[in-house]
Amino acid sequence: MGETGARILVVDDERFFREAIREILSHEGYQSIEVGDGEQALARAADPSIGVVVLDIRLPGIDGIEVLRSLRELRPALRVIMLSASTDQELVLEALRLGACDYLAKPLHDEELLLAVRRAVESYGVVAEWKRLRDRLDRLVSGATELAGRAAACDGAERTRLLHSGAAALAAEVLEAGKTSLMLVDDSGRTLRVVAAVGRDIAAEQMDAVAVGEGVAGLALARSEPLVVNVVGEDERFAGRAPGERYHSAAFAVAPLISPDGPLGVVCVTDRNDGEPFGEEDLSLLRLLAMQLSGLLVEPHASEAPTGHPDDATLLHVPSPDLPNQDGDSDAELARLVCEATTSEIEPQRLLRSALGSVASALDAVPVSIYLREGVSGELRLDGEWDGGARSDRPVLGPGRGLTGTVLQTGHLVAAPAPESDPRFDAEIDTPGDGRPGPFLCVPLRLRGKTVGVARAFLAEGRPVSARTGEVLAAALSAAVRSVLLYRSLVDSIDEMAEARRQAQPSSGAP
Numbered sequence: 467m468g469e470t471g472a473r474i475l476v477v478d479d480e481r482f483f484r485e486a487i488r489e490i491l492s493h494e495g496y497q498s499i500e501v502g503d504g505e506q507a508l509a510r511a512a513d514p515s516i517g518v519v520v521l522d523i524r525l526p527g528i529d530g531i532e533v534l535r536s537l538r539e540l541r542p543a544l545r546v547i548m549l550s551a552s553t554d555q556e557l558v559l560e561a562l563r564l565g566a567c568d569y570l571a572k573p574l575h576d577e578e579l580l581l582a583v584r585r586a587v588e589s590y591g592v593v594a595e596w597k598r599l600r601d602r603l604d605r606l607v608s609g610a611t612e613l614a615g616r617a618a619a620c621d622g623a624e625r626t627r628l629l630h631s632g633a634a635a636l637a638a639e640v641l642e643a644g645k646t647s648l649m650l651v652d653d654s655g656r657t658l659r660v661v662a663a664v665g666r667d668i669a670a671e672q673m674d675a676v677a678v679g680e681g682v683a684g685l686a687l688a689r690s691e692p693l694v695v696n697v698v699g700e701d702e703r704f705a706g707r708a709p710g711e712r713y714h715s716a717a718f719a720v721a722p723l724i725s726p727d728g729p730l731g732v733v734c735v736t737d738r739n740d741g742e743p744f745g746e747e748d749l750s751l752l753r754l755l756a757m758q759l760s761g762l763l764v765e766p767h768a769s770e771a772p773t774g775h776p777d778d779a780t781l782l783h784v785p786s787p788d789l790p791n792q793d794g795d796s797d798a799e800l801a802r803l804v805c806e807a808t809t810s811e812i813e814p815q816r817l818l819r820s821a822l823g824s825v826a827s828a829l830d831a832v833p834v835s836i837y838l839r840e841g842v843s844g845e846l847r848l849d850g851e852w853d854g855g856a857r858s859d860r861p862v863l864g865p866g867r868g869l870t871g872t873v874l875q876t877g878h879l880v881a882a883p884a885p886e887s888d889p890r891f892d893a894e895i896d897t898p899g900d901g902r903p904g905p906f907l908c909v910p911l912r913l914r915g916k917t918v919g920v921a922r923a924f925l926a927e928g929r930p931v932s933a934r935t936g937e938v939l940a941a942a943l944s945a946a947v948r949s950v951l952l953y954r955s956l957v958d959s960i961d962e963m964a965e966a967r968r969q970a971q972p973s974s975g976a977p
Contacts, residue, residue, distance in 0.1 A: 472517025504528030650731035819851030868892030909940035
């Protein structure tokens with residue numbers, strides 16, 4: 467069955483077609499449900515396991531067009547493929563206007579059916595993933611807000627206990643993990659000790675301490691960066707380290723908690739509820755959560771002055787003067803805005819423009835642009851842009867040059883308040899079309915583990931440039947690009963099928 471596990475609902479009043487479609491789909495591992503009329507279709511479509519509907523345009527009683535209208539109201543994310551006869555072209559156009567993702571002409575061809583269903587399942591999966599991400603972001607923000615409100619009503623030891631236990635519980639909820647722990651640096655500054663845990667059989671104070679710089683948690687704090695380890699035994703950073711019997715899996719995700727005065731500790735999650743490995747989405751959510759928790763855990767009397775030190779020697783980055791919880795709020799909102807833009811648009815250019823416009827507004831940046839790498843030349847070509855009617859980016863960037871080329875080659879972001887001071891800076895690459903440098907954020911766009919392009923934003927003078935915001939932006943825009951490439955692949959496939967049909971039609975000319 468498809469990656470999303472979505473089932474296919476087949477709606478046709480002719481038993482022959484229903485059974486033929488079921489047989490074709492079952493051979494490819496898809497599960498299907500077959501019904502013969504519109505009323506049954508609407509009743510079955512309420513099942514959340516249904517992701518794709520193959521719908522005959524002509525049905526007894528409620529016809530296919532009316533069923534489609536109802537489905538769009540009932541479950542807008544459903545992908546609907548229309549079946550039609552060659553004489554139904556006006557109805558087909560109406561169905562496409564109403565939101566059908568594809569159509570197939572009878573008699574059906576096995577390969578065409580499977581291709582259409584495969585694309586529909588993948589498209590449904592993208593929308594489902596975005597909805598899931600949006601729901602998790604909502605849980606993160608609402609949970610952190612609730613925890614802050616509860617803590618504000620307490621003092622002293624009770625406040626500390628509530629924050630510690632609430633942080634571990636919130637991590638378990640947002641990361642959908644069976645086991646989580648909150649580890650804080652002790653008075654020596656050299657050791658991490660567990661202060662709260664979820665899903666463990668022993669008390670937090672009885673759990674092993676970890677030296678800063680050692681193990682998964684200690685390394686994450688020493689590097690001041692989140693880590694994902696999906697197979698501890700196969701990761702060269704942790705050779706010889708086994709997860710032990712306390713865990714059902716060897717997968718860990720850890721994020722450091724950093725205050726303006728220095729490191730606080732780490733939040734650790736393991737044993738995902740669904741048994742799947744942790745991915746980039748999980749890492750971005752954990753980083754956002756860590757930002758929120760860092761602000762909550764800072765004592766009210768702690769200094770609010772920023773350290774002013776770069777948090778990664780490989781990047782040009784000046785920390786934002788905002789407190790960590792404020793950064794977390796704005797980064798969570800940025801991720802939410804990009805998510806909303808991606809799910810509200812389908813056509814690639816509108817989708818990218820909407821997403822980039824959200825970024826431009828949130829970061830006070832113009833232009834904000836997306837470049838994708840060409841396979842043969844390696845050049846970066848402008849694929850989407852928000853220019854605000856003021857500044858445009860360059861249409862093509864040469865491969866391997868400047869800070870932008872460094873991001874593409876290494877997969878690491880650059881956050882630079884003064885990029886021209888970096889020896890890697892190239893004025894012909896790392897400036898927009900007007901050639902004027904300024905605060906610069908450039909992040910990699912990843913698809914299936916590979917860097918396929920970059921997104922970059924030129925911020926207003928004096929605007930703080932945050933590497934933490936860059937990480938969130940990289941994850942959100944990578945998902946948007948995935949949606950765009952999937953849509954284009956679908957359109958190309960439809961065009962190829964249409965061309966094949968035209969070529970297969972007998973010529974009307976004289977023999």
